[in-house]
Amino acid sequence: MTEAHHHHDDHHHHPELGWWRKYVFSTDHKVIGVQYTVTALLFLLFGFTLVMIMRWQLAYPGKPIPLIGGLLGKTLANDGTLLPEGYNALGAMHGTIMVFLGIVPLIVGGFGNYVMPLQIGAPDMAFPKLNMASYWVYFCGGMVMLLSFFAPGGAANSGWTSYAPLSVVATQGQTWWLFGMVLLITSSLLGSINFIVTIIQLRAKGLDFFKLPFFVWSQFVTAFLLLLAFPPLEAAGALQLMDRLAGTSFFMPEGLVVSGIVQPYTGGGSPLLWQHLFWFLAHPEVYVLILPAMGMVAEVIANNTRKPLWGYRLMVYSVIFLGFMSFIVWAHHMFITGMGTRISAFFATTTMIISIPSVIILTALVISLYRSSIRYNVPMLFALAFLPMFAIGGLTGLPLGLPAADIQLHDTYYVIGHFHYVVAPGTIFAAFAGIYHWYPKVTGRTMNPALGKIHFVLSFIFINVVFMPMFFQGMAGVSRRLFDQTFYQHGLDVQGWTQLSSWGAWMLGLSQVPFIMNFFMSLRAGRKVSDNPWEATTLEWAAPSPPPHGNFATVPVVYRGPYEYSVPGQKKDFFPQHLAKAEA
Amino acid sequence: MAGAHADISKHKRAYYAVFAALAVLTVVTVAVAQFHFSDVGNVAVALAIAAFKASLVAAIFMHLKWEKAPSIWWALAICGIFFIALLALPVLTNSDNPPQVQHTMWDVRAGAAPAAHTSH
Amino acid sequence: MSVAVLPHTVKPHPITGVYSGKLGIWLFLASEVMLFGALFSSYVLLRVGAPAEGPAAWPSHADTHLSWKIGGINTLVLIISSVTMVMAWAELKMNNFTKGRWYLAATLALALTFIVVKLAFEYIPKFQHGLLPSTNNFFALYFTMTGLHGLHVLGGVIVIAWFLLPGSGLWHKDPEYFTNRIECTGLYWHFVDLVWIFLFPVMYLL
Numbered sequence: 085m086t087e088a089h090h091h092h093d094d095h096h097h098h099p100e101l102g103w104w105r106k107y108v109f110s111t112d113h114k115v116i117g118v119q120y121t122v123t124a125l126l127f128l129l130f131g132f133t134l135v136m137i138m139r140w141q142l143a144y145p146g147k148p149i150p151l152i153g154g155l156l157g158k159t160l161a162n163d164g165t166l167l168p169e170g171y172n173a174l175g176a177m178h179g180t181i182m183v184f185l186g187i188v189p190l191i192v193g194g195f196g197n198y199v200m201p202l203q204i205g206a207p208d209m210a211f212p213k214l215n216m217a218s219y220w221v222y223f224c225g226g227m228v229m230l231l232s233f234f235a236p237g238g239a240a241n242s243g244w245t246s247y248a249p250l251s252v253v254a255t256q257g258q259t260w261w262l263f264g265m266v267l268l269i270t271s272s273l274l275g276s277i278n279f280i281v282t283i284i285q286l287r288a289k290g291l292d293f294f295k296l297p298f299f300v301w302s303q304f305v306t307a308f309l310l311l312l313a314f315p316p317l318e319a320a321g322a323l324q325l326m327d328r329l330a331g332t333s334f335f336m337p338e339g340l341v342v343s344g345i346v347q348p349y350t351g352g353g354s355p356l357l358w359q360h361l362f363w364f365l366a367h368p369e370v371y372v373l374i375l376p377a378m379g380m381v382a383e384v385i386a387n388n389t390r391k392p393l394w395g396y397r398l399m400v401y402s403v404i405f406l407g408f409m410s411f412i413v414w415a416h417h418m419f420i421t422g423m424g425t426r427i428s429a430f431f432a433t434t435t436m437i438i439s440i441p442s443v444i445i446l447t448a449l450v451i452s453l454y455r456s457s458i459r460y461n462v463p464m465l466f467a468l469a470f471l472p473m474f475a476i477g478g479l480t481g482l483p484l485g486l487p488a489a490d491i492q493l494h495d496t497y498y499v500i501g502h503f504h505y506v507v508a509p510g511t512i513f514a515a516f517a518g519i520y521h522w523y524p525k526v527t528g529r530t531m532n533p534a535l536g537k538i539h540f541v542l543s544f545i546f547i548n549v550v551f552m553p554m555f556f557q558g559m560a561g562v563s564r565r566l567f568d569q570t571f572y573q574h575g576l577d578v579q580g581w582t583q584l585s586s587w588g589a590w591m592l593g594l595s596q597v598p599f600i601m602n603f604f605m606s607l608r609a610g611r612k613v614s615d616n617p618w619e620a621t622t623l624e625w626a627a628p629s630p631p632p633h634g635n636f637a638t639v640p641v642v643y644r645g646p647y648e649y650s651v652p653g654q655k656k657d658f659f660p661q662h663l664a665k666a667e668a
Numbered sequence: 669m670a671g672a673h674a675d676i677s678k679h680k681r682a683y684y685a686v687f688a689a690l691a692v693l694t695v696v697t698v699a700v701a702q703f704h705f706s707d708v709g710n711v712a713v714a715l716a717i718a719a720f721k722a723s724l725v726a727a728i729f730m731h732l733k734w735e736k737a738p739s740i741w742w743a744l745a746i747c748g749i750f751f752i753a754l755l756a757l758p759v760l761t762n763s764d765n766p767p768q769v770q771h772t773m774w775d776v777r778a779g780a781a782p783a784a785h786t787s788h
Numbered sequence: 789m790s791v792a793v794l795p796h797t798v799k800p801h802p803i804t805g806v807y808s809g810k811l812g813i814w815l816f817l818a819s820e821v822m823l824f825g826a827l828f829s830s831y832v833l834l835r836v837g838a839p840a841e842g843p844a845a846w847p848s849h850a851d852t853h854l855s856w857k858i859g860g861i862n863t864l865v866l867i868i869s870s871v872t873m874v875m876a877w878a879e880l881k882m883n884n885f886t887k888g889r890w891y892l893a894a895t896l897a898l899a900l901t902f903i904v905v906k907l908a909f910e911y912i913p914k915f916q917h918g919l920l921p922s923t924n925n926f927f928a929l930y931f932t933m934t935g936l937h938g939l940h941v942l943g944g945v946i947v948i949a950w951f952l953l954p955g956s957g958l959w960h961k962d963p964e965y966f967t968n969r970i971e972c973t974g975l976y977w978h979f980v981d982l983v984w985i986f987l988f989p990v991m992y993l994l
Contacts, residue, residue: 423761755832
C-alpha cells in the first residue's frame with residue numbers, strides 16, 4: 085500500500101499505525117502469520133526440551149539429570165532426579181504443546197495466514213480483526229498451559245489424550261489444561277472460519293478452484309476439519325470440567341476405587357464417551373497436522389522440479405476425500421476398549437480406505453520427480469526427505485488400523501514411532517522446507533544455504549536415530565508410558581535401543597543450532613534477493629518482498645493454472661499465473 | 669427497491685404463519701407427551717415434531733428457503749453428514765456385544781475393582 | 789483500521805452470492821451444530837448405557853421435577869423473540885430504522901425474560917431442593933446442556949444490546965452494512981431458538 089493510495093482510501097485515519105498496532109495488535113495477516121510462526125517455533129523448542137529431559141530418565145533411569153536437573157521444580161524432580169509424576173506431566177505436556185501449541189499453529193496459523201491470502205491474490209483475510217483475536221486467544225491458551233506447570237501438583241499428567249477416569253481424579257493441573265484447551269479450540273474455530281471465507285470470497289479474478297495452488301487446497305480442507313471436529317472436544321472439555329468441578333459423573337463409573345478409596349461419584353457415566361469425543365477431534369487433527377505439510381511439500385517440489393505437479397486434479401480430489409474420511413475412522417484408536425466386532429470391522433475398513441488417498445498424493449509427488457532436472461536447494465532437500473519419512477510413518481500405521489495386529493501393538497513404542505515419523509520427519513521437515521522456501525518472501529533475504537544443508541543432513545540422520553529404534557522396542561512389547569522400562573525383562577533387553585534413541589534426541593537438539601543461527605543471522609546478513617528468487621509461478625511471488633500492508637501493488641488477475649513450469653515453446657521455464665503473456 | 673419491499677411484505681406474512689405453526693406445535697408436542705405409546709414411539713413423535721419445527725425456523729426465519737449461495741448449502745451438507753456420524757457411531761459401539769459385557773465394561777463395582785496398579 | 793479495502797464485506801460477491809459475514813456466521817453455526825451434536829450424542833450414549841437400578845439409574849419422569857409448563861412458557865418466549873428478531877431485520881431492510889429498533893428492543897426484552905424465568909423458576913429452586921448436577925446423570929446433562937444454551941442466550945443478549953445502543957451508529961454511516969449485521973445476529977439468534985426446540989422435548993417431555 086503506497087502512501088498516496090492510502091490517503092486516497094482512508095483520509096480520516098492517520099496514515100502511520102502506532103508501533104503497538106503495527107507489530108503487536110496488528111490486523112495484517114502477514115504480521116499475524118509471523119507472530120504465529122515465531123510463537124509456535126518457541127513452543128516447539130519448549131516441547132522438544134521437555135522430551136529431551138524425559139529421554140534422560142528413559143536412558144539412565146533414576147540418575148540425576150545433568151546440567152538442568154537442579155532447575156526443575158519440586159513437582160517434577162527431586163534432587164535433579166525426575167519423579168514419576170513429573171515424568172507423566174512432561175509426557176502429557178509434550179504431546180499437548182507439540183500438537184496444539186506447536187505444529188498446528190505453525191503450519192496453519194503461521195504458514196496458512198501468511199502464504200494463503202497471498203497465493204489467492206487477496207489484500208488480507210476476510211475478517212482481519214477476527215484473525216488478530218484468533219492469535220491472541222491462542223497466545224492466552226499457551227500461557228495457561230505454561231502457567232499450569234506452577235499449579236499445585238504440577239501440570240496435567242494424564243497424557244495428551246486425558247483419558248477419563250484418570251484425568252477426572254488427577255491433580256489441579258488438569259483443570260488448567262482444560263481451560264487452556266477451551267481457549268485453543270476457540271482460537272482455531274475463529275481461524276478456520278476466516279480461512280474458509282477468505283478462500284471462497286477473496287480469490288483474485290480468474291482464480292477458479294482448480295487453478296488454486298495445492299497448498300491453498302490443503303488449507304481449505306484443513307479449515308473444514310478444524311471447524312467441524314474441534315467443537316465435540318470443546319463439549320467433552322466442558323463435560324470433563326463439570327466432572328472435576330461440579331462433581332458430575334459423565335465419564336465416571338459407579339463405585340470407582342482409586343488407591344483404596346471409593347470415589348464420591350454417583351456413577352453411571354462412560355469413560356468410553358470421553359474417548360469417542362476426544363478421538364472425534366483427534367483423528368481429524370492428525371490430518372490437520374499432515375495436510376498443510378503435504379501442501380507445502382507440493383509447492384516446493386513443483387518449484388524445484390521445474391515441472392507441473394503430476395496429477396494435480398487427482399491430488400485435489402484425494403485431499404478432499406481424505407478430509408471427508410478422516411471424520412469416520414476415529415475409533416481405530418479404541419480397538420482394545422472392548423468395542424463390538426462389527427463396529428471394529430467398520431472402523432478397520434474405513435481406516436484401510438483412508439490410506440488410499442494418502443498413497444495417491446504421495447505417489448503423485450514421487451511421479452512428479454520422474455525425469456525432471458531437480459534443483460537440490462535446501463527447501464527441496466527437506467521436501468524430498470519428507471516423502472520417504474512420511475511413507476514410513478504412513479505404512480507403519482496400517483497394522484495399527486487392523487484390530488488383530490493393533491491388539492499386540494497398541495500403546496507400545498511402535499505407535500510412538502509410527503506417528504512421530506508422520507509428524508516429526510514428516511510435518512516438521514515440511515515446515516522446515518516451507519521456512520527456507522518462503523523466508524525470502526517474508527524478509528527479502530535468503531537463508532544461508534551452507535548452514536541450511538548442515539542443518540538438513542544432521543537433522544535427517546538424527547531424527548531417524550531417534551525414531552527407528554522405537555519400532556524395535558515396540559515390537560519387543562515395551563509400553564509407551566513406562567517411567568522405567570528396565571523394571572521388566574523385555575524392557576531391559578532393548579534398553580540399548582532406548583539409549584541410542586535418547587542420544588539421537590539430544591544430537592537432534594544440537595542439530596537445530598545451525599537453523600536457529602541461520603534464522604536470526606539471515607535477517608540482517610542474508611543475501612538480498614528479488615521478489616521472485618525461486619522463479620516460481622504462484623501469486624505470492626508476484627507481490628513485493630516483503631509485501632506491504634494490502635499485499636499487491638496492482639490487483640492481480642489470474643490467467644492459468646498454478647504450476648506452469650517448462651511450458652513448451654516458452655523462453656523462460658516458468659509462466660506465472662498472473663501474466664497474460666509470457667515475458668520476452 | 670420497490671420489488672424488494674414487496675418481497676419483504678410477503679416474507680412478513682410467512683413469519684407470522686410460522687409463528688402460529690410453532691406455537692400450535694409446541695402445544696401439540698406437550699399434549700402428545702401426556703400419552704404413553706411406547707418408549708420408542710414417544711421419542712419418535714417428539715423428535716419428529718421438533719425436527720419439523722426446527723426446519724420451519726431454518727427455512728423461513730433463517731431464510732434458507734430463499735438461500736441460493738452454494739457455499740452455504742455445501743457447508744450445511746457436510747456438517748449434516750458428520751453430525752449424523754457423531755450421533756450414530758458412538759452409540760453403536762457395543763451394539764453386537766452380549767449385554768453383560770456391555771454392562772460390566774465400565775461398571776466396575778467397589779468389590780470387583782482390580783488391585784491398585786503399582787506404577788514403578 | 790482498514791488500510792486495504794476488503795471486497796464483499798457489505799455487498800454480496802457476484803459469483804458466490806453472499807457477503808463474507810453471512811458465510812462466516814453460517815460456518816460458525818455449522819460448528820455450533822457439532823458442539824450441541826456432541827452433547828446430544830453424550831445424552832443418547834449415557835441414557836442407553838445407564839444402569840437399570842441404583843443411584844446412577846436414569847430417573848423416572850416424575851423424579852426429574854421439571855415442569856413442562858415453565859419449559860413451555862420459555863419455549864413460547866423464545867419463539868416470539870425469533871419473530872421479533874426477523875421482523876427487526878425486515879423493517880431495517882425496508883428502511884424503517886425506528887420500527888426495526890423497537891423490534892430489536894422487544895427481542896432483547898424477551899431474551900432477558902427467558903434468562904430470568906430459567907434462573908428464578910428453574911435453576912435456583914432446583915438448587916434449593918438439593919437437585920444438583922452431581923445428583924445423577926440426568927441432572928448433569930440437564931444443567932450442562934441448558935446451561936450452555938443459556939450462555940448462548942446471554943451471548944445473544946450482549947450482541948443485541950450492542951446493536952441496539954452503541955452499535956446502532958453504523959446505521960447512519962452505512963445502513964446496508966448495519967442491516968447485514970442484524971441479519972447475521974438473527975441467524976445466530978434463530979439457531980439458539982432451534983437448539984431450544986430440541987432441548988425442550990428431550991429434557992422436559994421424554
